[in-house]
Amino acid sequence: MNAPATSNKENGAVQQLHTDAYDWTNQCVKCGYCLPACPTYESMGVESASPRGRINLVKLAAEGKIDFQKDLSGPIELCLGCRACETACPVGVPYGHILEAAKEAIAPYTPKKMKKLKKLALVHLFPYPERMTLLGNGVMFYQKSGLSKLVRSSKLLKKISPALAHLEQALPPIESPSKRFKPGTVIPAKEETRLRAAFFTGCIMDSMMSRINRLTIELLTLVGCEVVLPANQSCCGALHSHQGEAMQAKALAKRNIQAFMQIDADVIVNNAGGCGASLQEYEQLLADDCEWAGAAMDFSKKSQDISQILHHLGPLPFTEEYRGIVTFQDSCHLRNVQKVQKEPRLLLQSIPGIIYVEMEGYDRCCASGGIYNLLHFEESMKILDGKMNDLNKTMATTIVTVNPGCQMQMNIGIQKDGAANHIKSMHLVEVLAKACGLK
Amino acid sequence: MEQVALDALSQIIPESRMFLDLAERYCYSYDASFGEYLPEVVLQPINVKEVSELVKLANVHKIPVSPRGAGTSLSGGPLPVKGGMVLDLTLLRDKLIIDRENMLAIVSPGVITAAIHKKAEEAGLFYPPDPSSSNVATIGGNLLENSSGPKGLKYGTTKEYVIGLEVVTPTGEIIRTGGKTVKNVTGYDLTRLIVGSEGTLGIVTEAIIRLIPKPQSRKTFVAHFNHFIDSGHAITSILSSGILPSSLELMDQACIRAVESYRPSGLPLRAEAILIIEIDGHPLAIEEEINKCADICRAKGASYVKIAESEDERDTIWSARKLVSPAITQMGPTKISEDATVPRNRIPAMMERLKQIRDKYELNLVVFGHAGDGNLHPNIITDKRNKAEMKKVELAVSEIFEAAIELGGTLSGEHGIGTLKSPYMEMELGINGVNMMKKIKEAWDPNNILNPGKIFPEKGQTKVVLVT
Numbered sequence A: 001m002n003a004p005a006t007s008n009k010e011n012g013a014v015q016q017l018h019t020d021a022y023d024w025t026n027q028c029v030k031c032g033y034c035l036p037a038c039p040t041y042e043s044m045g046v047e048s049a050s051p052r053g054r055i056n057l058v059k060l061a062a063e064g065k066i067d068f069q070k071d072l073s074g075p076i077e078l079c080l081g082c083r084a085c086e087t088a089c090p091v092g093v094p095y096g097h098i099l100e101a102a103k104e105a106i107a108p109y110t111p112k113k114m115k116k117l118k119k120l121a122l123v124h125l126f127p128y129p130e131r132m133t134l135l136g137n138g139v140m141f142y143q144k145s146g147l148s149k150l151v152r153s154s155k156l157l158k159k160i161s162p163a164l165a166h167l168e169q170a171l172p173p174i175e176s177p178s179k180r181f182k183p184g185t186v187i188p189a190k191e192e193t194r195l196r197a198a199f200f201t202g203c204i205m206d207s208m209m210s211r212i213n214r215l216t217i218e219l220l221t222l223v224g225c226e227v228v229l230p231a232n233q234s235c236c237g238a239l240h241s242h243q244g245e246a247m248q249a250k251a252l253a254k255r256n257i258q259a260f261m262q263i264d265a266d267v268i269v270n271n272a273g274g275c276g277a278s279l280q281e282y283e284q285l286l287a288d289d290c291e292w293a294g295a296a297m298d299f300s301k302k303s304q305d306i307s308q309i310l311h312h313l314g315p316l317p318f319t320e321e322y323r324g325i326v327t328f329q330d331s332c333h334l335r336n337v338q339k340v341q342k343e344p345r346l347l348l349q350s351i352p353g354i355i356y357v358e359m360e361g362y363d364r365c366c367a368s369g370g371i372y373n374l375l376h377f378e379e380s381m382k383i384l385d386g387k388m389n390d391l392n393k394t395m396a397t398t399i400v401t402v403n404p405g406c407q408m409q410m411n412i413g414i415q416k417d418g419a420a421n422h423i424k425s426m427h428l429v430e431v432l433a434k435a436c437g438l439k
Numbered sequence B: 001m002e003q004v005a006l007d008a009l010s011q012i013i014p015e016s017r018m019f020l021d022l023a024e025r026y027c028y029s030y031d032a033s034f035g036e037y038l039p040e041v042v043l044q045p046i047n048v049k050e051v052s053e054l055v056k057l058a059n060v061h062k063i064p065v066s067p068r069g070a071g072t073s074l075s076g077g078p079l080p081v082k083g084g085m086v087l088d089l090t091l092l093r094d095k096l097i098i099d100r101e102n103m104l105a106i107v108s109p110g111v112i113t114a115a116i117h118k119k120a121e122e123a124g125l126f127y128p129p130d131p132s133s134s135n136v137a138t139i140g141g142n143l144l145e146n147s148s149g150p151k152g153l154k155y156g157t158t159k160e161y162v163i164g165l166e167v168v169t170p171t172g173e174i175i176r177t178g179g180k181t182v183k184n185v186t187g188y189d190l191t192r193l194i195v196g197s198e199g200t201l202g203i204v205t206e207a208i209i210r211l212i213p214k215p216q217s218r219k220t221f222v223a224h225f226n227h228f229i230d231s232g233h234a235i236t237s238i239l240s241s242g243i244l245p246s247s248l249e250l251m252d253q254a255c256i257r258a259v260e261s262y263r264p265s266g267l268p269l270r271a272e273a274i275l276i277i278e279i280d281g282h283p284l285a286i287e288e289e290i291n292k293c294a295d296i297c298r299a300k301g302a303s304y305v306k307i308a309e310s311e312d313e314r315d316t317i318w319s320a321r322k323l324v325s326p327a328i329t330q331m332g333p334t335k336i337s338e339d340a341t342v343p344r345n346r347i348p349a350m351m352e353r354l355k356q357i358r359d360k361y362e363l364n365l366v367v368f369g370h371a372g373d374g375n376l377h378p379n380i381i382t383d384k385r386n387k388a389e390m391k392k393v394e395l396a397v398s399e400i401f402e403a404a405i406e407l408g409g410t411l412s413g414e415h416g417i418g419t420l421k422s423p424y425m426e427m428e429l430g431i432n433g434v435n436m437m438k439k440i441k442e443a444w445d446p447n448n449i450l451n452p453g454k455i456f457p458e459k460g461q462t463k464v465v466l467v468t
Ligand SMILES: Cc1cc2nc3c(=O)[nH]c(=O)nc-3n(C[C@H](O)[C@H](O)[C@H](O)COP(=O)(O)OP(=O)(O)OC[C@H]3O[C@@H](n4cnc5c(N)ncnc54)[C@H](O)[C@@H]3O)c2cc1C
Pocket: A030, A031, A032, B031, B032, B066, B067, B068, B069, B070, B071, B072, B073, B074, B076, B077, B078, B089, B109, B130, B131, B132, B133, B136, B137, B138, B139, B140, B141, B142, B143, B144, B145, B146, B147, B148, B149, B150, B198, B199, B200, B202, B203, B204, B205, B414, B415, B451
């Protein structure tokens, strides 16, 4: 397998900022409708932390009035990329594209320390499924061996990095690799076959949350899907796009398109809002690449979130009641990019025994934002505190999410609040699986 | 700005709320209108004491001060045209108290207007002024621009609801005007003077606003007209029949077509006008009134009339109106939104004038607005990078204002004068009228530090300049 090409495209990126991105920024009429939707504007209270502010700074940078490194990078780095502003904008300014163009243009200026961390994760880790598996196994060993208890009680990690310390505690228990479905496997539908679904395993989901992947596959078979796990699939590239590494994102996209398009599946299913959004945007990512554009479009059209498939093919064969008050935190990329909002709610509400309560601010980012919580720990925690406040008001005993980042972020919030004995953070699939009697 | 002044400012406000770097300053260089003016410093006070000290200091050093809310002004109100400092008042938002017994709200200026709507409603009360920017704009900005929206017809503008203020004067004193009583005839009515003064006479740091009981119910209908003139007759007949709708909104054919091509929703492309009429009040009364209005529309030649029977149907009717803004911005990136207002019986005449202006300059001009109170929004859609067309726009805008004033109307129904309409003030008020206003400004603000460059034209400025 080839490693994705590394990037060296400063000129190209800056050029794009002057052409496409500049045109996009000119669509903004500065009405400010996006301000109330933006979590960083709310928590930081300055215009430069708002979508309107960021768009105009990109415009000014393109006009040469401010400097990329000195003036633009700060405000852009502090954006969560949740794209709630896009949903709120009445004139359809493509903020996501502006953000990515800006990130690419400022990438060469990222501070050294951050660059190292990003490089480690983006270039050397996420693109390699086998390294991710190794890491997952490592973490499992760490959790099972009692090492984790030792580390926690020594508070060592906290001294090195509070962000990592929180993340370490937020990791779910990792399932043994023996339970994992192997790449290349075809899992037959439980009864009559209604659809052939190719499953996108994802990098973090596959390594750290393989249990959720297994349950996803089992749920799919319950509603009549024959599930295929294409070999050679890789990370979706979302984190790379978000960090301004468009070349790598494109390389990863092509690898996935190749892996999936060989298989004649009716749908391509994923269970992580962020990855799903990225899969749906392959179409735009590769629109200018005449060799790949057509395939990318087909690929994106076939991509669906697990909640859409289960809702469409349902009802699920529930066997158990789910007790307790349940609330749902939207994944920004599922809600704002894929525009999927009602399916997860309808699925939750269909579970026998469940008491569903809507949380105020359910549509606001939890500030996990890819690896935002690692890069900007304090800002992230400020937003998370607000979220926990809203969560507490619902009296929920389970908070449901559809993205590994959100799920871990909610775990961090719960632990920070010392609420672990009365609130659980679960993936939608876990809740549905439990009610279907899957273990 | 001199270093001593900056040092003195940093004595009043902590570093975290004082911005000198370029990116932050640029973020306060614009509003929702035109023009870009870079302030020298941006400050975010959080209480009246800080505001007062900052203004006092500005007076000593003769630094221009531009107060700012959410920056949604369409007339350039918060732009720091003379440089100096921008006072961002959005962090002054600690107070939103609903006093149910006295039917009042006491609010800080940075509170978002929609939050007041929500809180009032929870208490069974109603704050009627409803600019379409209410989810974003601050109550401070609303007050200083005297904003309103579709409900202005029945309920009036912001000024009808403000009964008391705490104000920092341009020389830095803290004063109170009005109070908590609905009746108050003690001396000059400074409250009314400050409301709508666009931040040139004082900085509002707290407001007492009047609330009214929430109307029990409402009903909405839509009417299509194949001839514009018939819709005009329908409007005047409804208003003279003794019925006062809570809103009476109009869209012209260009709007209808724009909405239909943006998001097809079955609007009649042949119609020259659509009216949307809403009535609120007692359920029995509105039932009778809405039917009467519908009959009037039919009698005046409406080709189609539909009364909403459910909340869904009401939403469908209103969605056409709400789609106007997004729809027309698809026609070009620059939108010049005017709010020339005429006596309502002159609406057909004004529409005719607008049509002539559109044809003369060959511009993309659409009209919608609050027809019930004569407040029309002619919008010209263009691209500010096209300088030749922008020059035509400038001429067209001048003619729009002339037309409004000739027909007995006014330059602004709700967006304010700011930087954009100041050249036309004399046209409406006459030289003595403007001079009287200037004298008031000079008495309040001897050093002309508070929001200079607004409302009053600069010497020799006779028409709007959109591109240079
Ligand atoms: C999409 C859109 C729709 C709109 N719809 C409407 C509408 O339907 N009706 C309507 O009337 N307007 C409308 N407007 C115009 C605008 O929203 C209003 O004028 C609003 O009141 C401005 O509020 P703001 O908080 O944004 O104030 P800003 O724009 O920041 O400031 C407005 C003025 O108030 C002054 N100011 C602000 N706060 C204070 C304070 N505390 N003390 C002293 N001076 C202060 C500023 O100096 C400036 O002169 C619309 C604007 C947009 C962009």
